[in-house]
Amino acid sequence: MRKILLKVHSLWFVVLGIIVCLCIPLTGCYDAREVDELGYVMAIGLDKGEPGYVKMTLQLAIPKNIAGGGGEKSSGGNDTSLTATVETHSIPVGLNVINTFLSRQLSLSDAKVIVFSEELAKKSLEPYLHSIARNKDFRPNMYVVVSRTSAEEYIKSVAPKLETNPSKYYELNFNSFKYNGFTPGTTTHDFYFDIESLDKQAIAILASINKFSSDKEINLEASTYKEKNKPYPFMGDFKAGDLPRDSDAKTEIMGSAVFYGAKMVGELDGAQTAYYLMTTGKYNYANWSFTDPKHPDMFFSLNIKQSRKPEIQVELVDGKPIINLKINLEADILSIQSGENYEIPERIGEIESCAAGALNKELMLTLDKCAKQFHSDIFGFGKKAKYLVWTWDQWEKMNWQYIFRYSQFNTEVSLKIRRPGLIIRTVPSSSSDQSKKGSQ
Amino acid sequence: MKNTIVIGEKEATWFIINMICAKIVLNAIHILEDSAGSAGWILSIYLVILAVIGFYIVLKLFKIFPGKDIIDIGTEIGNSFGRIVMGLIFILSQLFVIVLYFRGFLEHSKIVSLNVSPISFIATFFILCMITACFFGLESIVRLHYLWIPIIFTILIVILLLTLPQCQFLSLFPLFGLGTDKIFINGALKLSIYQEVIFLFLLPPFLVSFDKFKSVGYKAIAFSGFLYTISVLFFGLLFPYPSATEAMFPIFDTARILSLGRLFQRLESFFSIIWIMTAIFFLSSSMYFIIYAFTKTFKLPYIKPLIIPTAILILNLTLLPSSVFISAKIVTDYYYSYSWIPTFALPFILLTICIIFRKGGKQNA
Numbered sequence: 001m002r003k004i005l006l007k008v009h010s011l012w013f014v015v016l017g018i019i020v021c022l023c024i025p026l027t028g029c030y031d032a033r034e035v036d037e038l039g040y041v042m043a044i045g046l047d048k049g050e051p052g053y054v055k056m057t058l059q060l061a062i063p064k065n066i067a068g069g070g071g072e073k074s075s076g077g078n079d080t081s082l083t084a085t086v087e088t089h090s091i092p093v094g095l096n097v098i099n100t101f102l103s104r105q106l107s108l109s110d111a112k113v114i115v116f117s118e119e120l121a122k123k124s125l126e127p128y129l130h131s132i133a134r135n136k137d138f139r140p141n142m143y144v145v146v147s148r149t150s151a152e153e154y155i156k157s158v159a160p161k162l163e164t165n166p167s168k169y170y171e172l173n174f175n176s177f178k179y180n181g182f183t184p185g186t187t188t189h190d191f192y193f194d195i196e197s198l199d200k201q202a203i204a205i206l207a208s209i210n211k212f213s214s215d216k217e218i219n220l221e222a223s224t225y226k227e228k229n230k231p232y233p234f235m236g237d238f239k240a241g242d243l244p245r246d247s248d249a250k251t252e253i254m255g256s257a258v259f260y261g262a263k264m265v266g267e268l269d270g271a272q273t274a275y276y277l278m279t280t281g282k283y284n285y286a287n288w289s290f291t292d293p294k295h296p297d298m299f300f301s302l303n304i305k306q307s308r309k310p311e312i313q314v315e316l317v318d319g320k321p322i323i324n325l326k327i328n329l330e331a332d333i334l335s336i337q338s339g340e341n342y343e344i345p346e347r348i349g350e351i352e353s354c355a356a357g358a359l360n361k362e363l364m365l366t367l368d369k370c371a372k373q374f375h376s377d378i379f380g381f382g383k384k385a386k387y388l389v390w391t392w393d394q395w396e397k398m399n400w401q402y403i404f405r406y407s408q409f410n411t412e413v414s415l416k417i418r419r420p421g422l423i424i425r426t427v428p429s430s431s432s433d434q435s436k437k438g439s440q
Numbered sequence: 441m442k443n444t445i446v447i448g449e450k451e452a453t454w455f456i457i458n459m460i461c462a463k464i465v466l467n468a469i470h471i472l473e474d475s476a477g478s479a480g481w482i483l484s485i486y487l488v489i490l491a492v493i494g495f496y497i498v499l500k501l502f503k504i505f506p507g508k509d510i511i512d513i514g515t516e517i518g519n520s521f522g523r524i525v526m527g528l529i530f531i532l533s534q535l536f537v538i539v540l541y542f543r544g545f546l547e548h549s550k551i552v553s554l555n556v557s558p559i560s561f562i563a564t565f566f567i568l569c570m571i572t573a574c575f576f577g578l579e580s581i582v583r584l585h586y587l588w589i590p591i592i593f594t595i596l597i598v599i600l601l602l603t604l605p606q607c608q609f610l611s612l613f614p615l616f617g618l619g620t621d622k623i624f625i626n627g628a629l630k631l632s633i634y635q636e637v638i639f640l641f642l643l644p645p646f647l648v649s650f651d652k653f654k655s656v657g658y659k660a661i662a663f664s665g666f667l668y669t670i671s672v673l674f675f676g677l678l679f680p681y682p683s684a685t686e687a688m689f690p691i692f693d694t695a696r697i698l699s700l701g702r703l704f705q706r707l708e709s710f711f712s713i714i715w716i717m718t719a720i721f722f723l724s725s726s727m728y729f730i731i732y733a734f735t736k737t738f739k740l741p742y743i744k745p746l747i748i749p750t751a752i753l754i755l756n757l758t759l760l761p762s763s764v765f766i767s768a769k770i771v772t773d774y775y776y777s778y779s780w781i782p783t784f785a786l787p788f789i790l791l792t793i794c795i796i797f798r799k800g801g802k803q804n805a
Contacts, residue, residue, distance in 0.1 A: 012575070012576075015572075016572060019568055019572065030554065030556040030557035030558070030561065031553070031554045031555060031556045031557050109706075133686070136551070136552065136696075139696075139705075140693075140696055140697045141697070141699055141705070171702065189697055192683070193679065193680055193683045196682065196683045197680060197683070199610075199680075380610075383608070383610035383611070383613070384610065386610065386613035386614050387613055389614045390614055390615060390616045391614050391616050391617065391618065391619045391620075392477050392478070392614055392617055392618050392619070392681070393618075393619060394614065395614050
């Protein structure tokens with residue numbers, strides 16, 4: 001009896017083994033997609049096309065040229081990517097069309113960025129966003145970019161010099177907001193939900209091709225410093241494409257595209273984008289310059305971090321929002337051009353209050369610009385306003401998207417300088433004015 | 441049929457937990473979010489309380505008939521007629537559920553990973569696993585649950601916790617979501633998410649003692665409630681209402697947004713493994729108990745000859761809905777609205793009959 005039972009059990013294990021072994025080859029029959037048979041899309045660009053059409057540009061990796069890892073040149077010295085553009089009704093159909101002239105089946109699973117032209121964004125992105133959300137191949141952490149030039153031009157101009165892999169270039173470049181604060185770092189996940197949300201509006205990364213082809217052409221005309229009533233521009237007072245620079249890298253990202261619903265309604269420059277990051281608590285750290293309080297022609301620089309999440313209170317008075325915002329920052333000294341000894345405890349407050357005052361003034365301007373000019377709550381104050389109601393019906397009746405334009409802001413920036421770097425006291429050079437005064 | 445198998449308390453608990461929670465990977469979270477808006481988590485807590493109250497009534501019935509399952513209780517109350525009625529209620533309700541969820545799991549596989557494979561081809565692999573599990577029998581099924589389900593749900597909880605940095609706690613407001621009436625009145629129908637407690641009604645002969653039965657029920661409901669609540673809470677924190685209601689497979693979407701640095705992305709692959717295991721355990725157990733209830737209802741001596749015909753019947757019924765929209769509509773309109781009735785209302789009716797007509801061994805004694 002025991003032998004019979006053992007035989008039955010052994011038989012079962014054999015049957016089970018056969019089934020398991022069969023599973024391995026059979027599951028691959030229909031859905032098999034070999035890695036070397038796929039064309040990996042790294043960037044997708046969408047421009048306005050002929051009526052009813054959209055112009056889609058894809059940037060694809062050339063894996064054999066990327067092999068060899070990082071470095072300024074690819075292993076073969078050839079291009080590491082190719083681009084293809086088609087006119088299509090929709091993204092999925094466009095992919096099919098591109099496969100009529102490219103050998104490999106396209107895969108979007110490694111796409112890092114989707115670029116919309118400003119023209120298309122101003123019309124509305126809604127027709128394309130649902131397609132992105134529906135398709136599992138689009139990753140939710142893909143960056144959303146609005147290009148001030150056409151998306152096609154932007155993608156074709158991307159020529160990474162420090163990376164052989166354009167995919168890595170996109171990832172590192174669009175992540176730079178974590179240490180410069182000039183772009184919002186928006187991903188498709190955030191963007192899609194903000195487009196549909198009643199408590200926050202969407203914002204996208206602003207990109208462009210730099211307008212200066214040589215250092216002789218560089219000028220500051222396109223800077224936003226004049227509209228902010230500043231005597232001269234700081235580095236954040238520019239939008240993508242306008243940066244005063246000359247480099248082999250033609251493309252740049254700076255500032256953000258502001259949306260109301262699915263339509264783009266305006267732009268913020270790099271500094272204003274940093275205020276957006278501070279207000280939403282996404283700001284990490286960045287270097288800032290300020291005019292020296294004692295020497296108006298000189299600057300001091302700080303590395304500013306956000307020490308705590310912003311404190312936001314929203315209340316409604318006569319149906320109008322009163323928004324109280326407190327931003328807590330801390331900073332390290334990077335440079336003091338004037339040589340003033342601000343590091344001593346009695347004087348550190350001078351540059352602290354100078355920096356905090358300058359930041360607070362520009363923060364107010366940014367908030368007012370978004371509320372009064374764009375009517376767009378990109379900061380998500382509406383999320384706090386939801387505290388004021390108990391149910392969704394009450395929230396819809398409040399009509400936050402409409403009343404936000406009448407908001408009154410009370411802002412406070414608190415900045416504390418913590419560390420002076422490797423120098424704890426500034427001793428002026430022997431030829432400087434201060435040194436001479438000291439010797440007299 | 442005399443039972444020679446005795447199931448441990450832990451095995452039974454994890455078995456019931458999986459039966460209740462397997463549908464988390466499908467649309468249960470979506471249903472809670474859709475019913476209560478940003479207050480989906482409050483609805484989930486409310487449903488746990490309702491399930492506990494419902495199970496308290498169930499316990500009152502089973503205390504009168506210690507060691508007897510729901511079909512035996514039917515026999516005690518209404519002889520052969522009672523037995524057949526009870527058996528058919530269980531078989532038909534669970535056939536309805538297994539068919540809907542089998543289709544749900546198949547559509548999930550097709551949408552998420554096997555886009556090109558025909559649905560019948562994918563179904564073959566599921567059905568082979570279900571047949572094999574049924575041949576191995578109840579003991580193997582519950583032991584596998586004890587072995588794997590704690591690991592599976594631990595992975596699920598870890599996946600949820602890893603999304604914590606991306607959670608936005610302000611998404612929980614307005615606190616009462618779509619309104620207190622939607623949560624506490626309309627939402628009560630969603631007690632159906634605990635309908636799988638009905639499988640526990642067939643376990644008393646295998647559990648032997650009433651205390652074990654009681655303990656298994658309360659523990660399974662409590663842990664399932666915890667899983668539902670944290671799943672709907674995290675989903676609500678990651679996907680704000682009303683966009684959250686668009687999601688076809690909320691937990692899959694939650695796993696998709698998870699990334700740990702540049703190296704560890706696409707962690708939904710782990711999720712795919714765990715949900716397939718959960719699905720196969722759920723489907724195998726459901727099919728086994730449908731066959732078991734059938735043999736017990738019609739006093740048939742053997743289970744094994746019924747396995748393949750039942751599998752073919754389930755497979756055919758599963759492929760009947762012409763599209764995922766139809767099966768999803770049936771799940772939303774019927775399953776989540778009425779499937780609590782056999783689990784919680786039926787024992788209440790039986791208890792009332794017992795009290796009125798003074799039926800039942802212990803009560804009579």
